[in-house]
Amino acid sequence: MRVQLALTCLVDGLRGSTGVSMVRVLEHVGCEVVFDKRQTCCGQPAFNAGDWTSSGRVASAFVDCFDRDLPIVVPSGSCAAMMREGFRMLGLGAGLRVFELAQFLMNEVGVEKWRPVSRSRMVVLHSGCHGRMLGSMDSLERLLALVPNLTVVTPETSEQCCGFGGTFSMSHPSTSKGIGIEKLYRLKATGASEVVSTDWGCLLHLEGLARREGIGLKFNHVADVLAEAFE
Amino acid sequence: MRSDFDKRAERLPLKVVDSVRTASANKVQGRFQAIASVFAEYDSARRQAAATKEYVLDNLADLLVELEASCLKNGVQVHWAEDAEQANRLILGIVSRAAPSALVVKGKSMATEEIGLNERLIQEGHQVVETDLGEFVVQLDDDVPSHIVTPIIHKDRTDVKRTFESHGLSPRSDEPEELAAVARARLREEFRRADVGISGVNFAVASSGRLVIVENEGNNRLSTTAPRVHIAVMGLEKVLPCDTDLALFLRLLAASSTGQRLTVYTHLVCGPRRPDEPDGPEEVHLVLLDNGRSKILNGALREILKCLRCGACLNVCPVYRQASGHTYRHTYSGPLGAVLAPGLDGVHSHGALAFASTLCGACQEVCPVDIPIPELLLKIRAEVGATPAAPWPVWAWFAQRSARWRMALKALPMVEPLARPWTEHREWPEPSGVDFRRWWDQRP
Numbered sequence: 230m231r232v233q234l235a236l237t238c239l240v241d242g243l244r245g246s247t248g249v250s251m252v253r254v255l256e257h258v259g260c261e262v263v264f265d266k267r268q269t270c271c272g273q274p275a276f277n278a279g280d281w282t283s284s285g286r287v288a289s290a291f292v293d294c295f296d297r298d299l300p301i302v303v304p305s306g307s308c309a310a311m312m313r314e315g316f317r318m319l320g321l322g323a324g325l326r327v328f329e330l331a332q333f334l335m336n337e338v339g340v341e342k343w344r345p346v347s348r349s350r351m352v353v354l355h356s357g358c359h360g361r362m363l364g365s366m367d368s369l370e371r372l373l374a375l376v377p378n379l380t381v382v383t384p385e386t387s388e389q390c391c392g393f394g395g396t397f398s399m400s401h402p403s404t405s406k407g408i409g410i411e412k413l414y415r416l417k418a419t420g421a422s423e424v425v426s427t428d429w430g431c432l433l434h435l436e437g438l439a440r441r442e443g444i445g446l447k448f449n450h451v452a453d454v455l456a457e458a459f460e
Numbered sequence: 461m462r463s464d465f466d467k468r469a470e471r472l473p474l475k476v477v478d479s480v481r482t483a484s485a486n487k488v489q490g491r492f493q494a495i496a497s498v499f500a501e502y503d504s505a506r507r508q509a510a511a512t513k514e515y516v517l518d519n520l521a522d523l524l525v526e527l528e529a530s531c532l533k534n535g536v537q538v539h540w541a542e543d544a545e546q547a548n549r550l551i552l553g554i555v556s557r558a559a560p561s562a563l564v565v566k567g568k569s570m571a572t573e574e575i576g577l578n579e580r581l582i583q584e585g586h587q588v589v590e591t592d593l594g595e596f597v598v599q600l601d602d603d604v605p606s607h608i609v610t611p612i613i614h615k616d617r618t619d620v621k622r623t624f625e626s627h628g629l630s631p632r633s634d635e636p637e638e639l640a641a642v643a644r645a646r647l648r649e650e651f652r653r654a655d656v657g658i659s660g661v662n663f664a665v666a667s668s669g670r671l672v673i674v675e676n677e678g679n680n681r682l683s684t685t686a687p688r689v690h691i692a693v694m695g696l697e698k699v700l701p702c703d704t705d706l707a708l709f710l711r712l713l714a715a716s717s718t719g720q721r722l723t724v725y726t727h728l729v730c731g732p733r734r735p736d737e738p739d740g741p742e743e744v745h746l747v748l749l750d751n752g753r754s755k756i757l758n759g760a761l762r763e764i765l766k767c768l769r770c771g772a773c774l775n776v777c778p779v780y781r782q783a784s785g786h787t788y789r790h791t792y793s794g795p796l797g798a799v800l801a802p803g804l805d806g807v808h809s810h811g812a813l814a815f816a817s818t819l820c821g822a823c824q825e826v827c828p829v830d831i832p833i834p835e836l837l838l839k840i841r842a843e844v845g846a847t848p849a850a851p852w853p854v855w856a857w858f859a860q861r862s863a864r865w866r867m868a869l870k871a872l873p874m875v876e877p878l879a880r881p882w883t884e885h886r887e888w889p890e891p892s893g894v895d896f897r898r899w900w901d902q903r904p
Contacts, residue, residue: 236896242869243889248896264900269865275852277819279841283856290860318838358820362834386485390778394818400463401816402881403470407477407782408818437886 230338232260233295235303235312235327238270239429247429250456251304251330257459258338260302265294273311276319278396285319292321300337301327304452305428306359307395314362331372331427331451332365342375344458349378352454353421355412355435356383357428358390369427369451376455384415393434409438416446423447425454461848462881465816469783476614480606480784483613484775490719491772491826498715509712510829512705513766516697520757523666523699524748530669534731536744543751544575551577551691552584554745555656558689561585562655565647567673567680568592569660570608570769571693571749574791574804577658589650591679593643600627606785608792609717609771614784647679657683657741661694662768663709664746667702671729671746674713681725690741692729696753697765709768712828717770752804760839761803766829767796773823773833779816788813795823799836807843814840866897 232255240247252262272288275281295301303309306329313327334340354373360366366388373381392398392408413435416424424446426432436448499505516523528538541547555562564586566572578588578599590599594611598604600623605611612620621634624642631642659680663672671692673680684690700709714720733740756765774780774794785793790801790810798817801810814837823833846852858868876888 238869240896241865242872243891245894245896245899246892249894249899252900266897266900267862269862270859272859275846275855277838277841278846278852279815279844280846280849280852281842283852286856287859314835318835358818358822361821361825388822390818390820390822392778392782392818394820397815397818399461399879399881401466401469401779402462402885403466404779404782404816405818406885407469408778411481411782433889434886437882437889440887441885 230260231263231299232333233299233301234262234264235271235295235301235308236264236268237303237305237308237429239433240304243433244429244450247304247450247452250450250452251302253456253459254330254334254452255302258334258340260338263296263299268294271308271311271315272319273308273315274396276311276315277394281319284315285321288316288319288321292316292325295325297324297326299326300333301325302330302333303327304330304450305430306332306357306363306365307428307430310359310362329360329363329365329368329427331368332360332363335368335372336365340372340375343372343377343455345378346376346454346457347460348457350423351380351382351421352423352425352449353382353384353416353419354387355391355416355424355426355431356387357426357431359428369425372451373425373454376458379454382419382421384412384419386415389415391431391435393431395430398434405434406438409435410442413439413442413444413446417444423449425449425451427451463812463815465783465787465812468787468789472784472787475616476784477782479616480613481781483610484781487610487719487771487775488826491716491775494715494719494721498711498721505708505712506828506830509708510766512700512708513829515701516699517757517762517765520696520699523701524696526666527664527669527699528748530665530667531746534669536669536671536731536746539745539747541747541749541751547575547693547747547749547751548577548580550747551658551693552580554689554691555581555586556584559655561587563650563653564588564656564658565650565654565683565687566590566595567657567659567675567683568595568611569658569693570605570791571660571695572658573605575749575751577693589647589654591647591650591683592675593640593677593679596643596647597623600624604786604791606793607771607774608769608794608796614786651682651686654683654687656689656691657685657687658691658693659684661692661698661746662713663700663706664694664698665700665703665706669730670703672706672710673727673729674710674723674725675727676718676720676724678725681727684727684729685740688741689743689745690729690732691745691747693747693749695749695751697767713768713770716768716772716826716828756803759803760843761799761836763831764796764799764803764833764836766831767800768828769796770828772826772828776822776826778818778820778822783816788816795833795837799833799840802840807840811840811844814844
């Protein structure tokens with residue numbers, strides 16, 4: 230199956246290794262990965278901030294980089310939701326077939342097993358809220374349960390948001406922090422020392438808070454965890 | 461850049477945040493259990509409720525005319541109020557006719573909070589007593605409710621005891637039973653003497669004219685039956701087509717709002733006392749309140765009029781739980797309020813509330829009538845526009861071409877000083893060191 234990689238800004242600018250992991254993971258399950266280097270941002274920041282004119286310009290340039298007939302796989306539930314719901318509201322991109330990685334692997338590929346990762350350990354999941362919009366709240370948990378030497382735990386009130394919310398974290402920094410700290414304590418209380426999620430947005434917010442507050446947790450993207458199996 | 465909402469939320473005492481968090485988490489749990497035990501097919505129940513509400517909105521004018529006719533047949537006097545001022549004047553007129561300086565007992569009603577009725581009645585020389593326990597405390601505190609269902613969610617029982625003591629009520633302890641008993645003793649006297657009772661309305665049935673009021677404390681029963689005059693105030697959108705709709709809506713409301721199979725009391729008010737009846741009010745009035753609702757009906761936020769006021773979206777909202785209701789500075793708080801407040805009063809007065817959301821979608825997930833709250837919030841944001849506006853066209857210029865975008869991303873560490881709201885609370889993310897595009901170009 231040919232799939233198109235939508236890289237996302239955070240991977241493009243800050244977490245390039247997750248892009249590499251995406252390609253390795255997708256190739257491992259038999260996909261041929263297409264990457265159009267013209268792609269930039271899906272337009273979500275301006276969309277959520279209320280500037281739909283700027284967002285629409287960026288989003289339509291983004292849509293032009295993709296083939297409507299091939300699935301698009303994204304290392305972010307939030308960007309995937311933008312490409313589905315946000316583009317619909319902007320009147321763009323109807324018919325794009327967009328999937329977040331864990332959702333794609335579980336529901337489209339139908340992955341049933343995975344190789345052991347390099348280090349046997351316990352991880353705690355943070356389910357990004359955009360799974361709600363994608364109808365895939367449980368795919369991350371089902372996916373990581375397939376990795377033989379990972380012990381996967383979920384925190385109490387796992388469905389609660391981490392407080393990132395994109396531009397919300399800048400316009401409402403103190404509220405965002407309060408929500409994030411509560412989430413960090415729930416994650417920490419599981420006894421795991423590594424948090425895994427589908428979204429670098431949530432993870433960088435939580436990581437930034439944890440480092441500032443001296444809460445000892447590590448943060449990892451699901452693609453990077455899965456790609457460890459090939460090291 | 462930083463919102464006033466955030467500044468207000470930051471000033472909240474930790475004790476308030478704890479109180480709201482604990483209570484709302486319990487309510488989320490209660491709702492979950494009630495829905496699991498009441499509905500074998502919750503999803504289809506919810507779909508049916510949403511479809512019924514859609515029908516109500518599509519036929520609102522006809523249903524209201526039908527409701528008026530049914531009420532008149534039942535002997536209920538019907539009044540139409542276009543805005544808060546008209547509603548207040550209407551109600552004042554009825555109260556003043558009942559007694560020149562009347563004692564008014566009130567059941568819990570957000571519609572009367574919305575129009576600021578209490579202040580008006582007091583200004584005109586009437587005495588008003590809130591009889592819902594939470595609202596009673598709010599009134600003693602000279603405060604406003606912080607939650608549409610649980611008005612004092614921001615307080616704990618030691619706070620309530622202190623409020624009572626400072627108003628000459630002397631509970632022997634802060635046990636809930638004792639606090640309730642003290643309030644009950646005081647309120648019993650007020651019910652006996654009251655001239656007028658004012659209540660809200662949870663549902664009004666167009667075909668039968670039944671006014672449905674649900675509650676758990678019995679204070680609404682006393683407010684609506686003991687005084688000589690009962691005035692019910694309802695937002696236009698609360699109408700339902702038939703009595704049979706109640707079977708679904710009463711259970712959905714109870715499960716979603718208080719985690720109950722049904723509320724302790726369900727009142728079906730069918731008119732004033734009939735000659736062969738031993739008691740009941742001599743006059744029943746229904747005030748149909750528009751106050752911005754027909755404007756919402758014909759606009760982009762129309763779906764918010766499906767709201768049952770169950771409060772489930774407040775309880776589950778991470779922002780509400782962190783900020784509490786008063787931070788919204790409107791009668792309606794939480795996700796519902798962030799849509800309804802700008803809807804009723806215009807996006808220019810309360811549009812900023814639409815930005816006080818992470819768009820996590822938990823509100824829509826728990827909504828018993830599936831209102832797409834995140835989508836409505838986004839529509840309000842688009843109408844208000846970005847503040848500050850300037851960065852976004854610049855951002856768009858860079859993000860429309862990949863060469864420019866690459867330059868911008870490379871410069872990302874340099875914008876750190878601009879990201880002070882972020883770095884005030886968080887460490888700045890360090891780049892991982894691997895450049896995906898270079899790796900992609902160089903792979904064999």
